[in-house]
Amino acid sequence: MGLDEDFEEIVAKVNKTMNDFLQGDAKELYEASRYLIQAGGKRLRPLVVVLSSKLLGGDIERAILAGSAVEILHNFTLIHDDIMDQDTTRRGIPTVHVKWGIPIAILAGDLLHAKAFQLIGESIRGLDGNTAFKVLDCFSRSVIIVSEGQAMDMEFEKRWDIKETEYIEMIRRKTAQLFACSAYLGGALAGGKEEELGKLFVYGEKMGIAFQIVDDILGITADEKELGKPLYSDIREGKKTILVIKALERANQEQRKLIISGLGSNDPDKLRATAGLLAELSLDYARDLALKYHSEAIDSLSKIVPRSQDALNGLISIADLVIKRRK
């Protein structure tokens, strides 16, 4: 089977699992909880779970359950983040709180959060206690770390002195941890050795950091329709992306003033001017940085003896996709 067909089959199974699990008699609530998931998404995290499991010779059905849990968890964080960041569009459609109001959006996120844990529970059913504990602990620890990352992200909006190391630590928590956990989980469900799980974790973590850097880049370079959300929203929200941090470091007095006046602004001209300066001063740097993390991810993967060459190729091609994506 070719790579694309293999991916499609996994994604179809994950979509079915998620849909089956997100049914209940509180109609509006369940509708709101399925809405963003059904609107699209690349399903990169479940692919990482399933292929990491296959890489170490694991059972696909368990990995599908765990992959669905991770994707549901991811969507819960998106719904709550959109409320916190007051974002109104995602995946080309109104965000959940815009469509249903903040109370239902909070509750839909909470429901997805709990459903994710229920699914993780299903994925470890019947496994030995040690493996089950490892999987559950990694999963709950991840939500904690992601929440900490989101808090750092919001705190950074108020600061002007963010260093690159602080930024990397923030995105390691906010974005990379869930990719790292996805790879780790898949391997753990397959009964992988601690050393192999560590390498899978690093693969996911480095790829996740690359993913967020590319996200920052797409925020000023993407085609708005393809991206599915407004361009420059990071700038409007005053987010301290790697582009902002590096541009502020390299800017002269005048450029610095312009960048700062655009951050947190609602004026389209100012936003465009700031985006232009970020592109000029830091786009190349950010692209190189993403490539560096991408190659570190591949490097970590190459140290594992694969039980399936297909799975190895799949994991490499996901890392490539993360770098080359346009949305």
Add this chain to the structure above:
Amino acid sequence: MGLDEDFEEIVAKVNKTMNDFLQGDAKELYEASRYLIQAGGKRLRPLVVVLSSKLLGGDIERAILAGSAVEILHNFTLIHDDIMDQDTTRRGIPTVHVKWGIPIAILAGDLLHAKAFQLIGESIRGLDGNTAFKVLDCFSRSVIIVSEGQAMDMEFEKRWDIKETEYIEMIRRKTAQLFACSAYLGGALAGGKEEELGKLFVYGEKMGIAFQIVDDILGITADEKELGKPLYSDIREGKKTILVIKALERANQEQRKLIISGLGSNDPDKLRATAGLLAELSLDYARDLALKYHSEAIDSLSKIVPRSQDALNGLISIADLVIKRRK
């Protein structure tokens, strides 16, 4: 050891466990997540977990972990509910979103939710897979059911034709499920038989229903200072409490008009008039109903052969407390 000292020792251990688990370097976030927990609370749910475990001869330390998990979970739901219901005071202090803003309050709730699962994971560490699955499944299922109950509660605000059976089903999900799960969890951790766990579940569920009915009653009869939140907030929010449902059933044309005009109102005179009518028309009924569920709870408990008479007495006295409480 006397009952009160026994309770105090459990509560002290639960408080220490929660405090130890709620530490991290995202300072503001962790402070917001500890705030409501440290402001008080009766710790009824952890007491139910620990005493149910002791009743079936279980290990106290495991039950303390699970009890702390339940209490953290409960506080997560309170923080998010207060945002949804726009409540500004709880336990005599400003609610989390009033003090820190909605974004941090959402995130603090999410963090507590994840921490609760981490703690439940700790409580089942090293247990056989079957018991571990039972505990985890009951826990995640509870959050799902509680979310559904909250959705029903919000939907009921828009309807005038709520029947008593619908109300009981709503509070069974929103409030009673977590009490039921607390008793079940404690018993499951002790390795109780399925039949015993079922009886514990019913004890918790019936007590939880009584708890919510008493909550509805206190909303119009309590001393405001003692209660720690504004009187009549249920009426102001248009909640369909058992008092409202029964009063509407018994009211004449004129009384019905008055009650309806008070529900969802901000006018203190209207609120007071509606509260007066509720007291006149349905207070006795609600009190009798709470007593009925209280005695069904005790009844279910009496069918279990206790391994500890102290634990049995403790569980009975918690059910009594639920009925007699003034806040």
